[in-house]
Amino acid sequence: MIRLRLAWRLLRVVLHLLVGLGACALVFPLARRGLRDAITRRWSRRMLAICGVRVEQAAGSPVLEHALLVSNHISWLDIFVINSLYPCRFVAKAEIRAWPVLGWLAAGAGTVFIARGNRRELRHIFKGIVSVLEQGERVGLFPEGTVAQQGTVLPFHANLFEAAIDAGAAVQPCAVAYLDAADGWHPNVDYVGDISFVDSLLTILRGGPIRARLQLLAPLDAVGAHRRELAQAAHDAVASALGSTTTM
Numbered sequence: 001m002i003r004l005r006l007a008w009r010l011l012r013v014v015l016h017l018l019v020g021l022g023a024c025a026l027v028f029p030l031a032r033r034g035l036r037d038a039i040t041r042r043w044s045r046r047m048l049a050i051c052g053v054r055v056e057q058a059a060g061s062p063v064l065e066h067a068l069l070v071s072n073h074i075s076w077l078d079i080f081v082i083n084s085l086y087p088c089r090f091v092a093k094a095e096i097r098a099w100p101v102l103g104w105l106a107a108g109a110g111t112v113f114i115a116r117g118n119r120r121e122l123r124h125i126f127k128g129i130v131s132v133l134e135q136g137e138r139v140g141l142f143p144e145g146t147v148a149q150q151g152t153v154l155p156f157h158a159n160l161f162e163a164a165i166d167a168g169a170a171v172q173p174c175a176v177a178y179l180d181a182a183d184g185w186h187p188n189v190d191y192v193g194d195i196s197f198v199d200s201l202l203t204i205l206r207g208g209p210i211r212a213r214l215q216l217l218a219p220l221d222a223v224g225a226h227r228r229e230l231a232q233a234a235h236d237a238v239a240s241a242l243g244s245t246t247t248m
Contacts, residue, residue: 009205012050019043020105033137037087044084048212051204053077053178055084058215060174060241066136067172067219068129068164070234072153072242073142075191076200078176079106081212088140089132091125091160126163133167143231149192150178150185153239158231165227170219173234175241179211186210215241 020043028036048055063069063086071078079090091112106113112125132139143156164171178189188207191200204210217237220230 006202006205009050010202013047013201013205016043016047016050017105020047024105040083040087041085044080044087047080048077048084051077051201051210052208053081053204053210053212055081055212055214057085058175058213060216061172061218063138063216064170064172064219065138066133067138067170068133068161068222069138069140069172069174070143070156070161070238071140071174071176072238073144073147074150074176074178075147075189076197077178077189077204077212078142079111079140081176081214082140082174085214086138086216088138090140091129092142122159126160129160129163130167133163133169139163143234147191149190151242153235153242156231156235158227161222161227161230161234164222164230165225169222171222171230171234172219173217173237173241175213175215175217175238177213177242179213181209217241 023039023043027039031039045055069082069086069088071082079092082088089112090106092106112128129139141160143158143160144154145157146154148154161171163169178186180186186207188203189210195203220233220237222230
């Protein structure tokens with residue numbers, strides 16, 4: 001019975017991913033931002049529901065339509081949690097592009113992929129982020145550069161914060177947490193170490209309900225700021241909201 005339930009949930013995930021691929025290929029190229037955002041929001045909510053994840057918004061600041069949204073990074077679920085409420089054009093590590101189906105979906109949704117150590121590519125991507133921000137859109141960024149265990153916020157890399165300064169856009173930090181029934185960190189969500197995407201997905205599908213809590217924090221004015229100061233201020237705000245420790 002348990003295996004049947006897992007197989008059914010896994011099939012639903014695969015079918016939903018294929019629906020997303022179809023939307024990215026057939027609808028997104030012709031759709032305006034409002035329609036793309038609505039599709040992204042609805043699709044992300046459905047994906048999370050299939051995975052047993054319920055999103056709740058903690059009290060905080062109103063979302064900015066035009067901002068660099070920066071968040072701590074725990075799991076591949078993070079993008080869907082944020083998109084279920086506030087669709088963004090995300091910046092993500094290049095490794096995600098190689099993930100089965102999910103990587104194609106992320107690319108089709110306009111995700112910008114960054115290869116570590118490639119300074120020339122980083123500069124090109126930087127200009128692209130500035131352009132998107134200047135068009136009045138919201139860009140999502142995980143400035144830790146990798147996933148961290150819950151209860152820990154890694155230092156924020158400052159390089160891409162410069163894009164907000166150049167575009168005259170605010171930086172809005174947000175904090176993501178995954179909770180169990182006892183309000184503790186949910187053990188099935190951590191994505192650190194050698195765990196693969198498939199292993200992580202199966203662990204989440206086998207487990208019990210997950211509460212994803214998203215809290216938007218006060219925006220940071222980027223005008224006249226230094227990228228390192230912005231990165232540190234955003235990091236401190238997220239760590240404070242989560243009551244987390246910092247690993248250097």
